[in-house]
Amino acid sequence: METHHALWNWSVEHLEKFWESVWEYCEIKSVTPYRCVLEERKMPGAKWFPGAMLNYAEHVFRNERSDRPALLFRSERVPYREVAWKELKEKTAAVASALKKIGVKPGDRVVAYMPNIPETVVAFLACASIGAIWSSCSPDFGASSVLDRFRQIEPTVLFAMDGCQYNGKELDKRPIVDELRKNLPSLKKTILLPYLREDVQATDDSVLLWDEIIQEKAELSYEYVPFDHPLWILYSSGTTGLPKPIVHGHGGILLEHLKSLMIEENITKESTFFWFTTTGWMMWNFLIGGLLVGATVVLYDGSPTYPDGNALWELAEKARITHFGTSAAFINICMKLGVKPKESYDFSDLEAVLSTGSPLTAEGFLWVYENVKDDVCLVSCSGGTDVCTAFVAGSPILPVRAGVIQCRSLGANVQAFDENGNRLINEVGELVIVDPMPSMPLYFWNDQNDERYLDSYFDTYPGIWKHGDWIKMDEEGGCVIYGRSDSTINRAGVRMGTSEIYRAVEAIDEVLDSLVIDLEMMGKKSFMPLFVVLQPEVALNEELKEKIKNAIRQKVSPRFVPDEIYQIEQIPKTLNGKKMEIPIRKILLGFPLEKAVNRGSMANPEALQFFIELSKQLASSEQNRLSNH
Structure with a gap:
């Protein structure tokens, strides 16, 4: 051809x-x-x-070999580290053996609240080798967001670390790990990695320390599973309900990632492949696919x-x-x-x-x-x-x-x-x-x-x-x-359902209702505003804005803190009471009003006026930005 x-x-x-x-x-x-x-x-x-x-x-x-490392790693705490193929295989075998001793079988779910570090790769590969189903959330997720995901799949084992560092700040994650353990009744064991400090101790018999389980020598064996046997569960959020637990298969991912990396991106055994990602984004799973090549x-x-x-x-x-x-x-x-x-x-x-x-x-x-x-x-x-x-x-x-x-x-x-x-x-x-x-x-x-x-x-x-x-x-x-x-x-590739943000915001006493809109679109400046309806006699001041932002930061993720918060009188809704997210998004992106919304399907068409005016302001500031640029 x-x-x-x-x-x-x-x-x-x-x-x-x-x-x-x-x-x-x-x-x-x-x-x-x-x-x-x-x-x-x-x-x-x-x-x-x-x-x-x-x-x-x-x-x-x-693909195991001795002349090139399997992994290269750097963090804000670790200057630079190489992980040889031999080390990766030995540790994977040890963790797989530990999981089997706990009683993990093919099809059981194993979850991780871990950062993008070699130990997380080891834990995933150990799960894959025995046919267990992997799922992970990154440490920038708050406890409620993690529980919204993990509770749905009833995991047997949790991999977690004591804390991490971001932007020079040490973050103690032990309280969140304790909350996860308390609210995941299906857990048999938690495997804890001392990442922030060295003196972490097991609090009870249900906690195993990472350093202890990788000491055991074991041979790595493979559980052969059907092409469509689940490999991992990823999460994508819609506008309503809990995040969707998406199940992908061993064979489908294997075939797709080899096609993408080996054939389309021309990545070979001599390549060094990097992607900046957290363990809560699908790009982490795609990045680990580089090992397949x-x-x-x-x-x-x-x-x-x-x-x-x-x-x-x-x-x-x-x-x-x-x-x-x-x-x-x-x-x-x-x-x-x-x-x-x-x-x-x-x-x-x-x-x-x-x-x-x-x-x-x-x-x-x-x-x-x-x-x-x-x-x-x-x-x-x-x-x-x-x-x-x-x-x-x-x-x-x-x-x-x-x-x-x-x-x-x-x-x-x-x-x-x-x-x-x-x-x-x-x-x-x-x-x-x-x-x-x-x-x-x-x-x-x-x-x-x-x-x-x-x-x-x-x-x-x-x-x-x-x-x-x-x-x-x-x-x-x-x-x-x-x-x-x-x-x-969609914030830098990580998608979140608006329902998760609403749960965090509307739990605040002063807030009666809310609407969040993502205005990211090609050619326009990325902008995510939050609109709130407040209790009578309550005004939106800086203190309340910070309270709202902190709630999102802690319960959802810092990634989803809005760029601006506006107080409005009412949220535009359909005749059956649904928030009109897509029509408001279209109005704010500058779509003609008649193509953005059907007023006849609205319970409160007068609520549109605020957004029509705001759309004009945003268009004007965008025009000024482009002119200056």
């Missing part, structure tokens, strides 16, 4: 042949043969490679701007990173700080800069080429926790165009649809997937009759996956993501 577009066309038209070729090219090992590639092209419910029995962790450790994976724990904006660029030189993964938010911060990494660091090993989390603007592209490296391959990509991969990404054989994502991912039949299900070219529409992908969710945990699953992706176009992003695509598949088409909050 002469062009990438021709290859993509073949990959979606001959879906089964394409994924069979990925299986063969990436040398997937199964102890039993598969009966067929795909039983039927349908969504949801696609059955991939039935009959295959395999293990994710075995595909990691088949045999690459050296680089972990960083801490603030990306501590002690200054050069922290990660210094690491890129030190670790000789070949593929530097980050977010559009980090690139924007570097631009604002006036950082010029290439003047201070040697990036001769750097082949690619990868960006995700939110749309990367043309200015962001320009900054990378002017201030990092002028011959690097800059890849902007977009996907989701829902599939733990990218739908649209890049290719080393395609030209890079500022502000544009190069192409659709191989095997991902991505289209832009209008509201009637017609395909659009060079017009903004809903991002949809019209054929199944191996890493689509197996199901949501405890989702009766797949009700939430169907409602999340298939309620608009039956049998076709609607992702919730606005996309504009050209004839060759080059595209621009314009932000969320739904009302989910």
Whole structure:
């Protein structure tokens, strides 16, 4: 095939042949043969490679070697550390043995409240090796947000640390760990890592210390599981209810990550692969996939701007990173700080800069080429926790165009649809997937009759996956993501349901009702306002603003503290009492009023006036910003 577009066309038209070729090219090992590639092209419910029995962790450790490390690690506390393949395998075997002694079996859930450190990788690989199901939250999540996730899946074992450091500040996490243990009745044991201090002691018989369990020598063995046996549970929040526990399978993730990293991103056994992420973002799971290829994976724990904006660029030189993964938010911060990494660091090993989390603007592209490296391959990509991969990404054989994502991912039949299900070219529409992908969710945990699953992706176009992003695509598949088409909050790639923020805010006595809107969209300044209706006679002052922000900081995450808080008289609602998040988002983004909202479906159309006026103010300030820029 002469062009990438021709290859993509073949990959979606001959879906089964394409994924069979990925299986063969990436040398997937199964102890039993598969009966067929795909039983039927349908969504949801696609059955991939039935009959295959395999293990994710075995595909990691088949890459073991002595001449290159498996992991490189740096944090605000640890200057630099290498983890050899031999050490990674021995510790994984020891932790897997300890889990078996506790009684953990295939299908049991094991959870982690841990930062992005080598011990977390060990714990995950140990779970994968025995067929246990992994799930993690990062330490920036408050106790209630963690419990909203972990309680749903009833874990047997909790991995946790005593504390961590962020932006130079030591954070004692023991009170949160105690709260998790108290409110997760299914736990048999907690495995505690002394990370902040060395003198941590087990408080009772249900606590095991990390340093003790890794002392035991054990042989690493693998539990072979069906292709669709659960590997991990990730979480994506909608606008109502608890976070959705998304279950991904061993085989689907294995195949998808090998395809993405090995074939599309050209990551090899000689590559050094980094992505700035926490353990609460799907990019952590994607990053660990670098071990499947045999690459050296680089972990960083801490603030990306501590002690200054050069922290990660210094690491890129030190670790000789070949593929530097980050977010559009980090690139924007570097631009604002006036950082010029290439003047201070040697990036001769750097082949690619990868960006995700939110749309990367043309200015962001320009900054990378002017201030990092002028011959690097800059890849902007977009996907989701829902599939733990990218739908649209890049290719080393395609030209890079500022502000544009190069192409659709191989095997991902991505289209832009209008509201009637017609395909659009060079017009903004809903991002949809019209054929199944191996890493689509197996199901949501405890989702009766797949009700939430169907409602999340298939309620608009039956049998076709609607992702919730606005996309504009050209004839060759080059595209621009314009932000969320739904009302989910997206802060630097981590998505949070508005319901979690409402629970924190509306628990405050002074607050009667609230509305939060994420105004991140391509070409506009990112802005997340919170609107509150207060008790009679209560006025919004700085003290109350700080009280609201602290509630979000502690119960949800510091990441989701609003940029501004406004007091309003009433929240716009539908006739059946639902908060009108999407119409208000459209109004504030500057959509024509008649295309943003149907006043006839509102209980209180007079509530719109405040947002119409605010939209004019935001548009004016945006115009001034662009003029000054």
